[in-house]
Amino acid sequence: MPTRFRRLVKLATVAATSLFGLCQAAEVSVAVAANFTAPMQKIAAAFEQDSGHKVVLSFGATGKFYAQIRNGAPFQMLLAADDETPARLDKEGLTAPGSRFTYAIGKLVLWSAQTGLVDDQGAVLRTGHFERLAIADPKLAPYGAAAVETLSRLGLLQTLQPRFVQGENIAQTYQFVATGNAALGFVALSQVMVDGRITKGSAWLVPAELHTPIRQDAVILGNAKANAAAAALAAYLRSDKARAIIRAYGYAL
Amino acid sequence: MPFSADDLSAIWLTLKLAGLTTLLLLLLATPLAWWLARTTSRWRAPLGAVVTLPLVLPPTVLGFYLLVALGPHGWIGQLTQFLGLGTLPFTFGGLLLASLIYSLPFAVQPLQNAFEAIGPRPLEVAATLRATPLDAFFTVVLPLSRRGFVTAGILTFAHTVGEFGVVLMIGGNIPDKTRVVSTQIYGHVEALEYTQAHWLAGSMVLFSFVVLLGLSLLNRRHARVLP
Numbered sequence: 108m109p110t111r112f113r114r115l116v117k118l119a120t121v122a123a124t125s126l127f128g129l130c131q132a133a134e135v136s137v138a139v140a141a142n143f144t145a146p147m148q149k150i151a152a153a154f155e156q157d158s159g160h161k162v163v164l165s166f167g168a169t170g171k172f173y174a175q176i177r178n179g180a181p182f183q184m185l186l187a188a189d190d191e192t193p194a195r196l197d198k199e200g201l202t203a204p205g206s207r208f209t210y211a212i213g214k215l216v217l218w219s220a221q222t223g224l225v226d227d228q229g230a231v232l233r234t235g236h237f238e239r240l241a242i243a244d245p246k247l248a249p250y251g252a253a254a255v256e257t258l259s260r261l262g263l264l265q266t267l268q269p270r271f272v273q274g275e276n277i278a279q280t281y282q283f284v285a286t287g288n289a290a291l292g293f294v295a296l297s298q299v300m301v302d303g304r305i306t307k308g309s310a311w312l313v314p315a316e317l318h319t320p321i322r323q324d325a326v327i328l329g330n331a332k333a334n335a336a337a338a339a340l341a342a343y344l345r346s347d348k349a350r351a352i353i354r355a356y357g358y359a360l
Numbered sequence: 361m362p363f364s365a366d367d368l369s370a371i372w373l374t375l376k377l378a379g380l381t382t383l384l385l386l387l388l389a390t391p392l393a394w395w396l397a398r399t400t401s402r403w404r405a406p407l408g409a410v411v412t413l414p415l416v417l418p419p420t421v422l423g424f425y426l427l428v429a430l431g432p433h434g435w436i437g438q439l440t441q442f443l444g445l446g447t448l449p450f451t452f453g454g455l456l457l458a459s460l461i462y463s464l465p466f467a468v469q470p471l472q473n474a475f476e477a478i479g480p481r482p483l484e485v486a487a488t489l490r491a492t493p494l495d496a497f498f499t500v501v502l503p504l505s506r507r508g509f510v511t512a513g514i515l516t517f518a519h520t521v522g523e524f525g526v527v528l529m530i531g532g533n534i535p536d537k538t539r540v541v542s543t544q545i546y547g548h549v550e551a552l553e554y555t556q557a558h559w560l561a562g563s564m565v566l567f568s569f570v571v572l573l574g575l576s577l578l579n580r581r582h583a584r585v586l587p
Contacts, residue, residue: 170550239450244533247550272450272532275546283532287432288449 133336134161136181138172140188140323141278142213142250142295146356147186153352154343160336168276170247176201176328183331184340186210186323188277189249193326203337206327210344211358213321214296215253215313220285222309229311231291232263237270241283241292244273251277253318254293260317296357303355315359323358362559369536370544370560377452377540378520381459385467385516386509388460393471394497415465423529426458430530450532455540458530459520466515474508475501510578518571521564 139147144166151162165172169188176182176196187193190209196202217232219225224235231237243251251273258264272288274280277295284292296312299305325344331337343349350360363371396408414422429436430448437447448454478501486496502509524542531538533547541560548557 168550170552173552174549238446239532241532244547244550246547272534275528275533275543275550279529282427283449286427288427288430288447289532 132159132161133334134163135183135331135334135336135340136163136165137184137186137340138165138167138176138180138182139186140169140172141166141276142188142297143186143211143323146211146297146352146358149352150344150349153348154340157348158336158339158343160339162336162340168247181330182328183334183337184325184327186325188213188321188323190322190324193324196326196328201329203327203329203332206341207324208326208341208345209322210325211323211353212360213250213253213323214315214357214359215250215257215293215318215321216296216299216305216357217291217311217313218284218294218299218305218308219291219310220287220308221290225291225309225311227311229261229313231311232258232261232267235291237290239272239283239289240267240270241272241274241280241289241294243277243280243293244275248274248276248280249321249323250293250295251280253313253321256318257293257313300355300357303357362556364556366535366539367541367544367556367560370539370541373452373536373538374521374540374542377455377459378517380456381463381520382467382513382517384456385460385463386513389464389467389471389512393468394475394501396468397472397475411468412465414462419462419523419525420529422462423458423526426454426461426526427530430454430457449530450534450538452537454530455527455538458526459523462523462526463516463519466519467512470508470511470515471505474505474511478504507579511575514571514575518568521567 137147137151147164147166151164154160155162165182169185169192172180172182172185172187173192173196176185177199185193185196193202193207197204197207217225217229224237225231242254245251245255255264258267272283272292274283274292277298280292281294281298283289284294293313296305299307299310325341327334327337327341353360392411396404396411427449428434430440431437432441432447440446440448445453448457482500482504483493483496486500487493491499522542523540524546527538527540527543528546531540531543533539533543539547541564545557545560545564548554548560
């Protein structure tokens with residue numbers, strides 16, 4: 108009897124420690140806005156190494172993620188491309204209350220794959236002989252809305268609208284410009300910045316006062332209230348280490 | 361009116377694109393299908409495979425290659441610029457070209473099957489009656505393969521109406537030029553305008569059902585008339 112008892116205790120200890128281990132090294136699935144792909148991969152790798160938790164990333168359009176989350180998608184966290192979608196999820200009671208925060212502020216850039224086409228004042232918009240100007244669909248993408256706002260502040264919306272070609276999201280807009288199908292376009296600075304510098308083509312960094320800030324908010328979803336990894340990742344995104352990575356990709360904070 | 365002005369313009373553009381694609385493809389696919397049905401050339405198998413490619417390739421692959429090839433640095437783009445046509449992406453002409461490629465197998469295969477079903481005998485008989493090959497084609501082959509033409513036409517039209525991935529890649533979502541019904545539905549869904557999305561999407565379902573129902577009724581009636 109005593110041996111059996113001892114064996115039971117041993118078994119219970121093993122079970123308890125492995126359960127404890129599971130709690131410590133949890134897993135979190137994160138839906139990430141497409142424009143934040145590159146920095147998030149870096150942050151997730153660093154986070155996994157530092158915390159021992161596991162991160163599973165899905166990249167895509169924020170609007171699509173919203174529809175999927177409302178219909179039960181198994182994400183524990185959303186890193187949106189805007190601040191409206193997380194706020195809406197909050198209002199609908201689909202989030203962990205009080206978990207919403209701004210993880211990055213996007214910067215808009217007028218970019219061309221050709222060197223020397225875009226000057227550093229954006230004067231090309233008034234004088235340039237270009238056939239097409241690529242923007243992200245302003246109805247769907249915050250960067251598109253910011254581009255339209257910028258053009259209307261500059262008084263150029265009416266003249267340039269007929270030359271718009273619209274990408275469904277900011278990644279596609281970048282593709283239109285990178286392949287030369289549109290001579291220039293408004294894209295995210297994060298897309299053209301490598302190690303803190305714009306290495307290809309020519310660009311005008313749109314001054315922040317020309318449009319409403321592109322706030323990108325993150326939120327922990329309702330099904331992850333007790334998920335240790337989600338809470339840890341949310342904290343990690345606000346750490347100096349993560350912020351340095353986010354800045355290096357051309358976001359403000 | 362459940363449809364907005366934008367929706368109606370997208371519907372009209374879609375019908376125009378599908379109609380033109382069907383017309384042009386029937387003209388282009390007829391000689392191609394005829395050749396594929398009759399030839400003994402060793403190029404038959406490879407060319408047949410190329411014609412069928414758009415059926416199995418993901419539309420994003422097709423769209424991506426078209427965007428690159430039609431763009432200013434691509435070889436087709438260089439050609440169109442040389443001819444003074446500019447580049448084709450983001451234009452109705454570009455969508456039309458893409459649709460021709462995208463729907464090609466849906467026009468060629470029913471025609472090829474119809475031509476193969478006729479066999480060499482009726483043409484030999486026509487030749488003994490001193491019909492030239494061209495004569496025989498119009499007076500013998502065309503009437504006999506009527507069903508193939510109807511099937512090819514309907515399938516091409518319906519498939520072009522349902523085109524989405526390619527349009528998304530090379531369209532640029534320009535009202536009246538490249539914004540078709542499928543991309544308009546996508547825009548509604550992404551913008552969370554679910555009511556408008558439902559109206560357009562529901563119409564598409566109804567349209568597709570009616571087309572397929574009509575096709576199968578047509579096939580059955582013909583099957584009874586022509587044993």
